Amino acid sequence: MADTLMLWNDIKSNNYIILISDITFEELSRCSEPKKGLLNRFINEIEFENPIETNESGELLLLYLQYKVLSEKNRDDLRHIALATVSACDIIVSWNFKHFVNINTINKVQAVNQLHSYPAIKILPPSMIIGGNNDE
Numbered sequence: 001m002a003d004t005l006m007l008w009n010d011i012k013s014n015n016y017i018i019l020i021s022d023i024t025f026e027e028l029s030r031c032s033e034p035k036k037g038l039l040n041r042f043i044n045e046i047e048f049e050n051p052i053e054t055n056e057s058g059e060l061l062l063l064y065l066q067y068k069v070l071s072e073k074n075r076d077d078l079r080h081i082a083l084a085t086v087s088a089c090d091i092i093v094s095w096n097f098k099h100f101v102n103i104n105t106i107n108k109v110q111a112v113n114q115l116h117s118y119p120a121i122k123i124l125p126p127s128m129i130i131g132g133n134n135d136e
Contacts, residue, residue, distance in 0.1 A: 064078045
């Protein structure tokens, strides 16, 4: 939690360009209170871009499914990765160690992306993002 709060303070300082898609908002809508309200309040504290799913991100999603990056059961996770990839994100920050921040998933995503001429994308936990400012 401490790492997440440190990262959030960096985000609030506009140290990053943040993308939050409608996929995230769909997931938040399924959360129960008080978690949903708390997360929405946090999101309202920052500036972010809202990338929209496209035919291209949908086609990449299908490739991830075809290559069994994850199963159909984890379609929304793959939607996140596909949209981030076609939106030219450098990094996906995730707390989902079971499906996202997992070396098998990361390796499969990189392989599919390379095979189909998409850029590599880093999938990292908050702890790997914070503390990178050497100016202090």
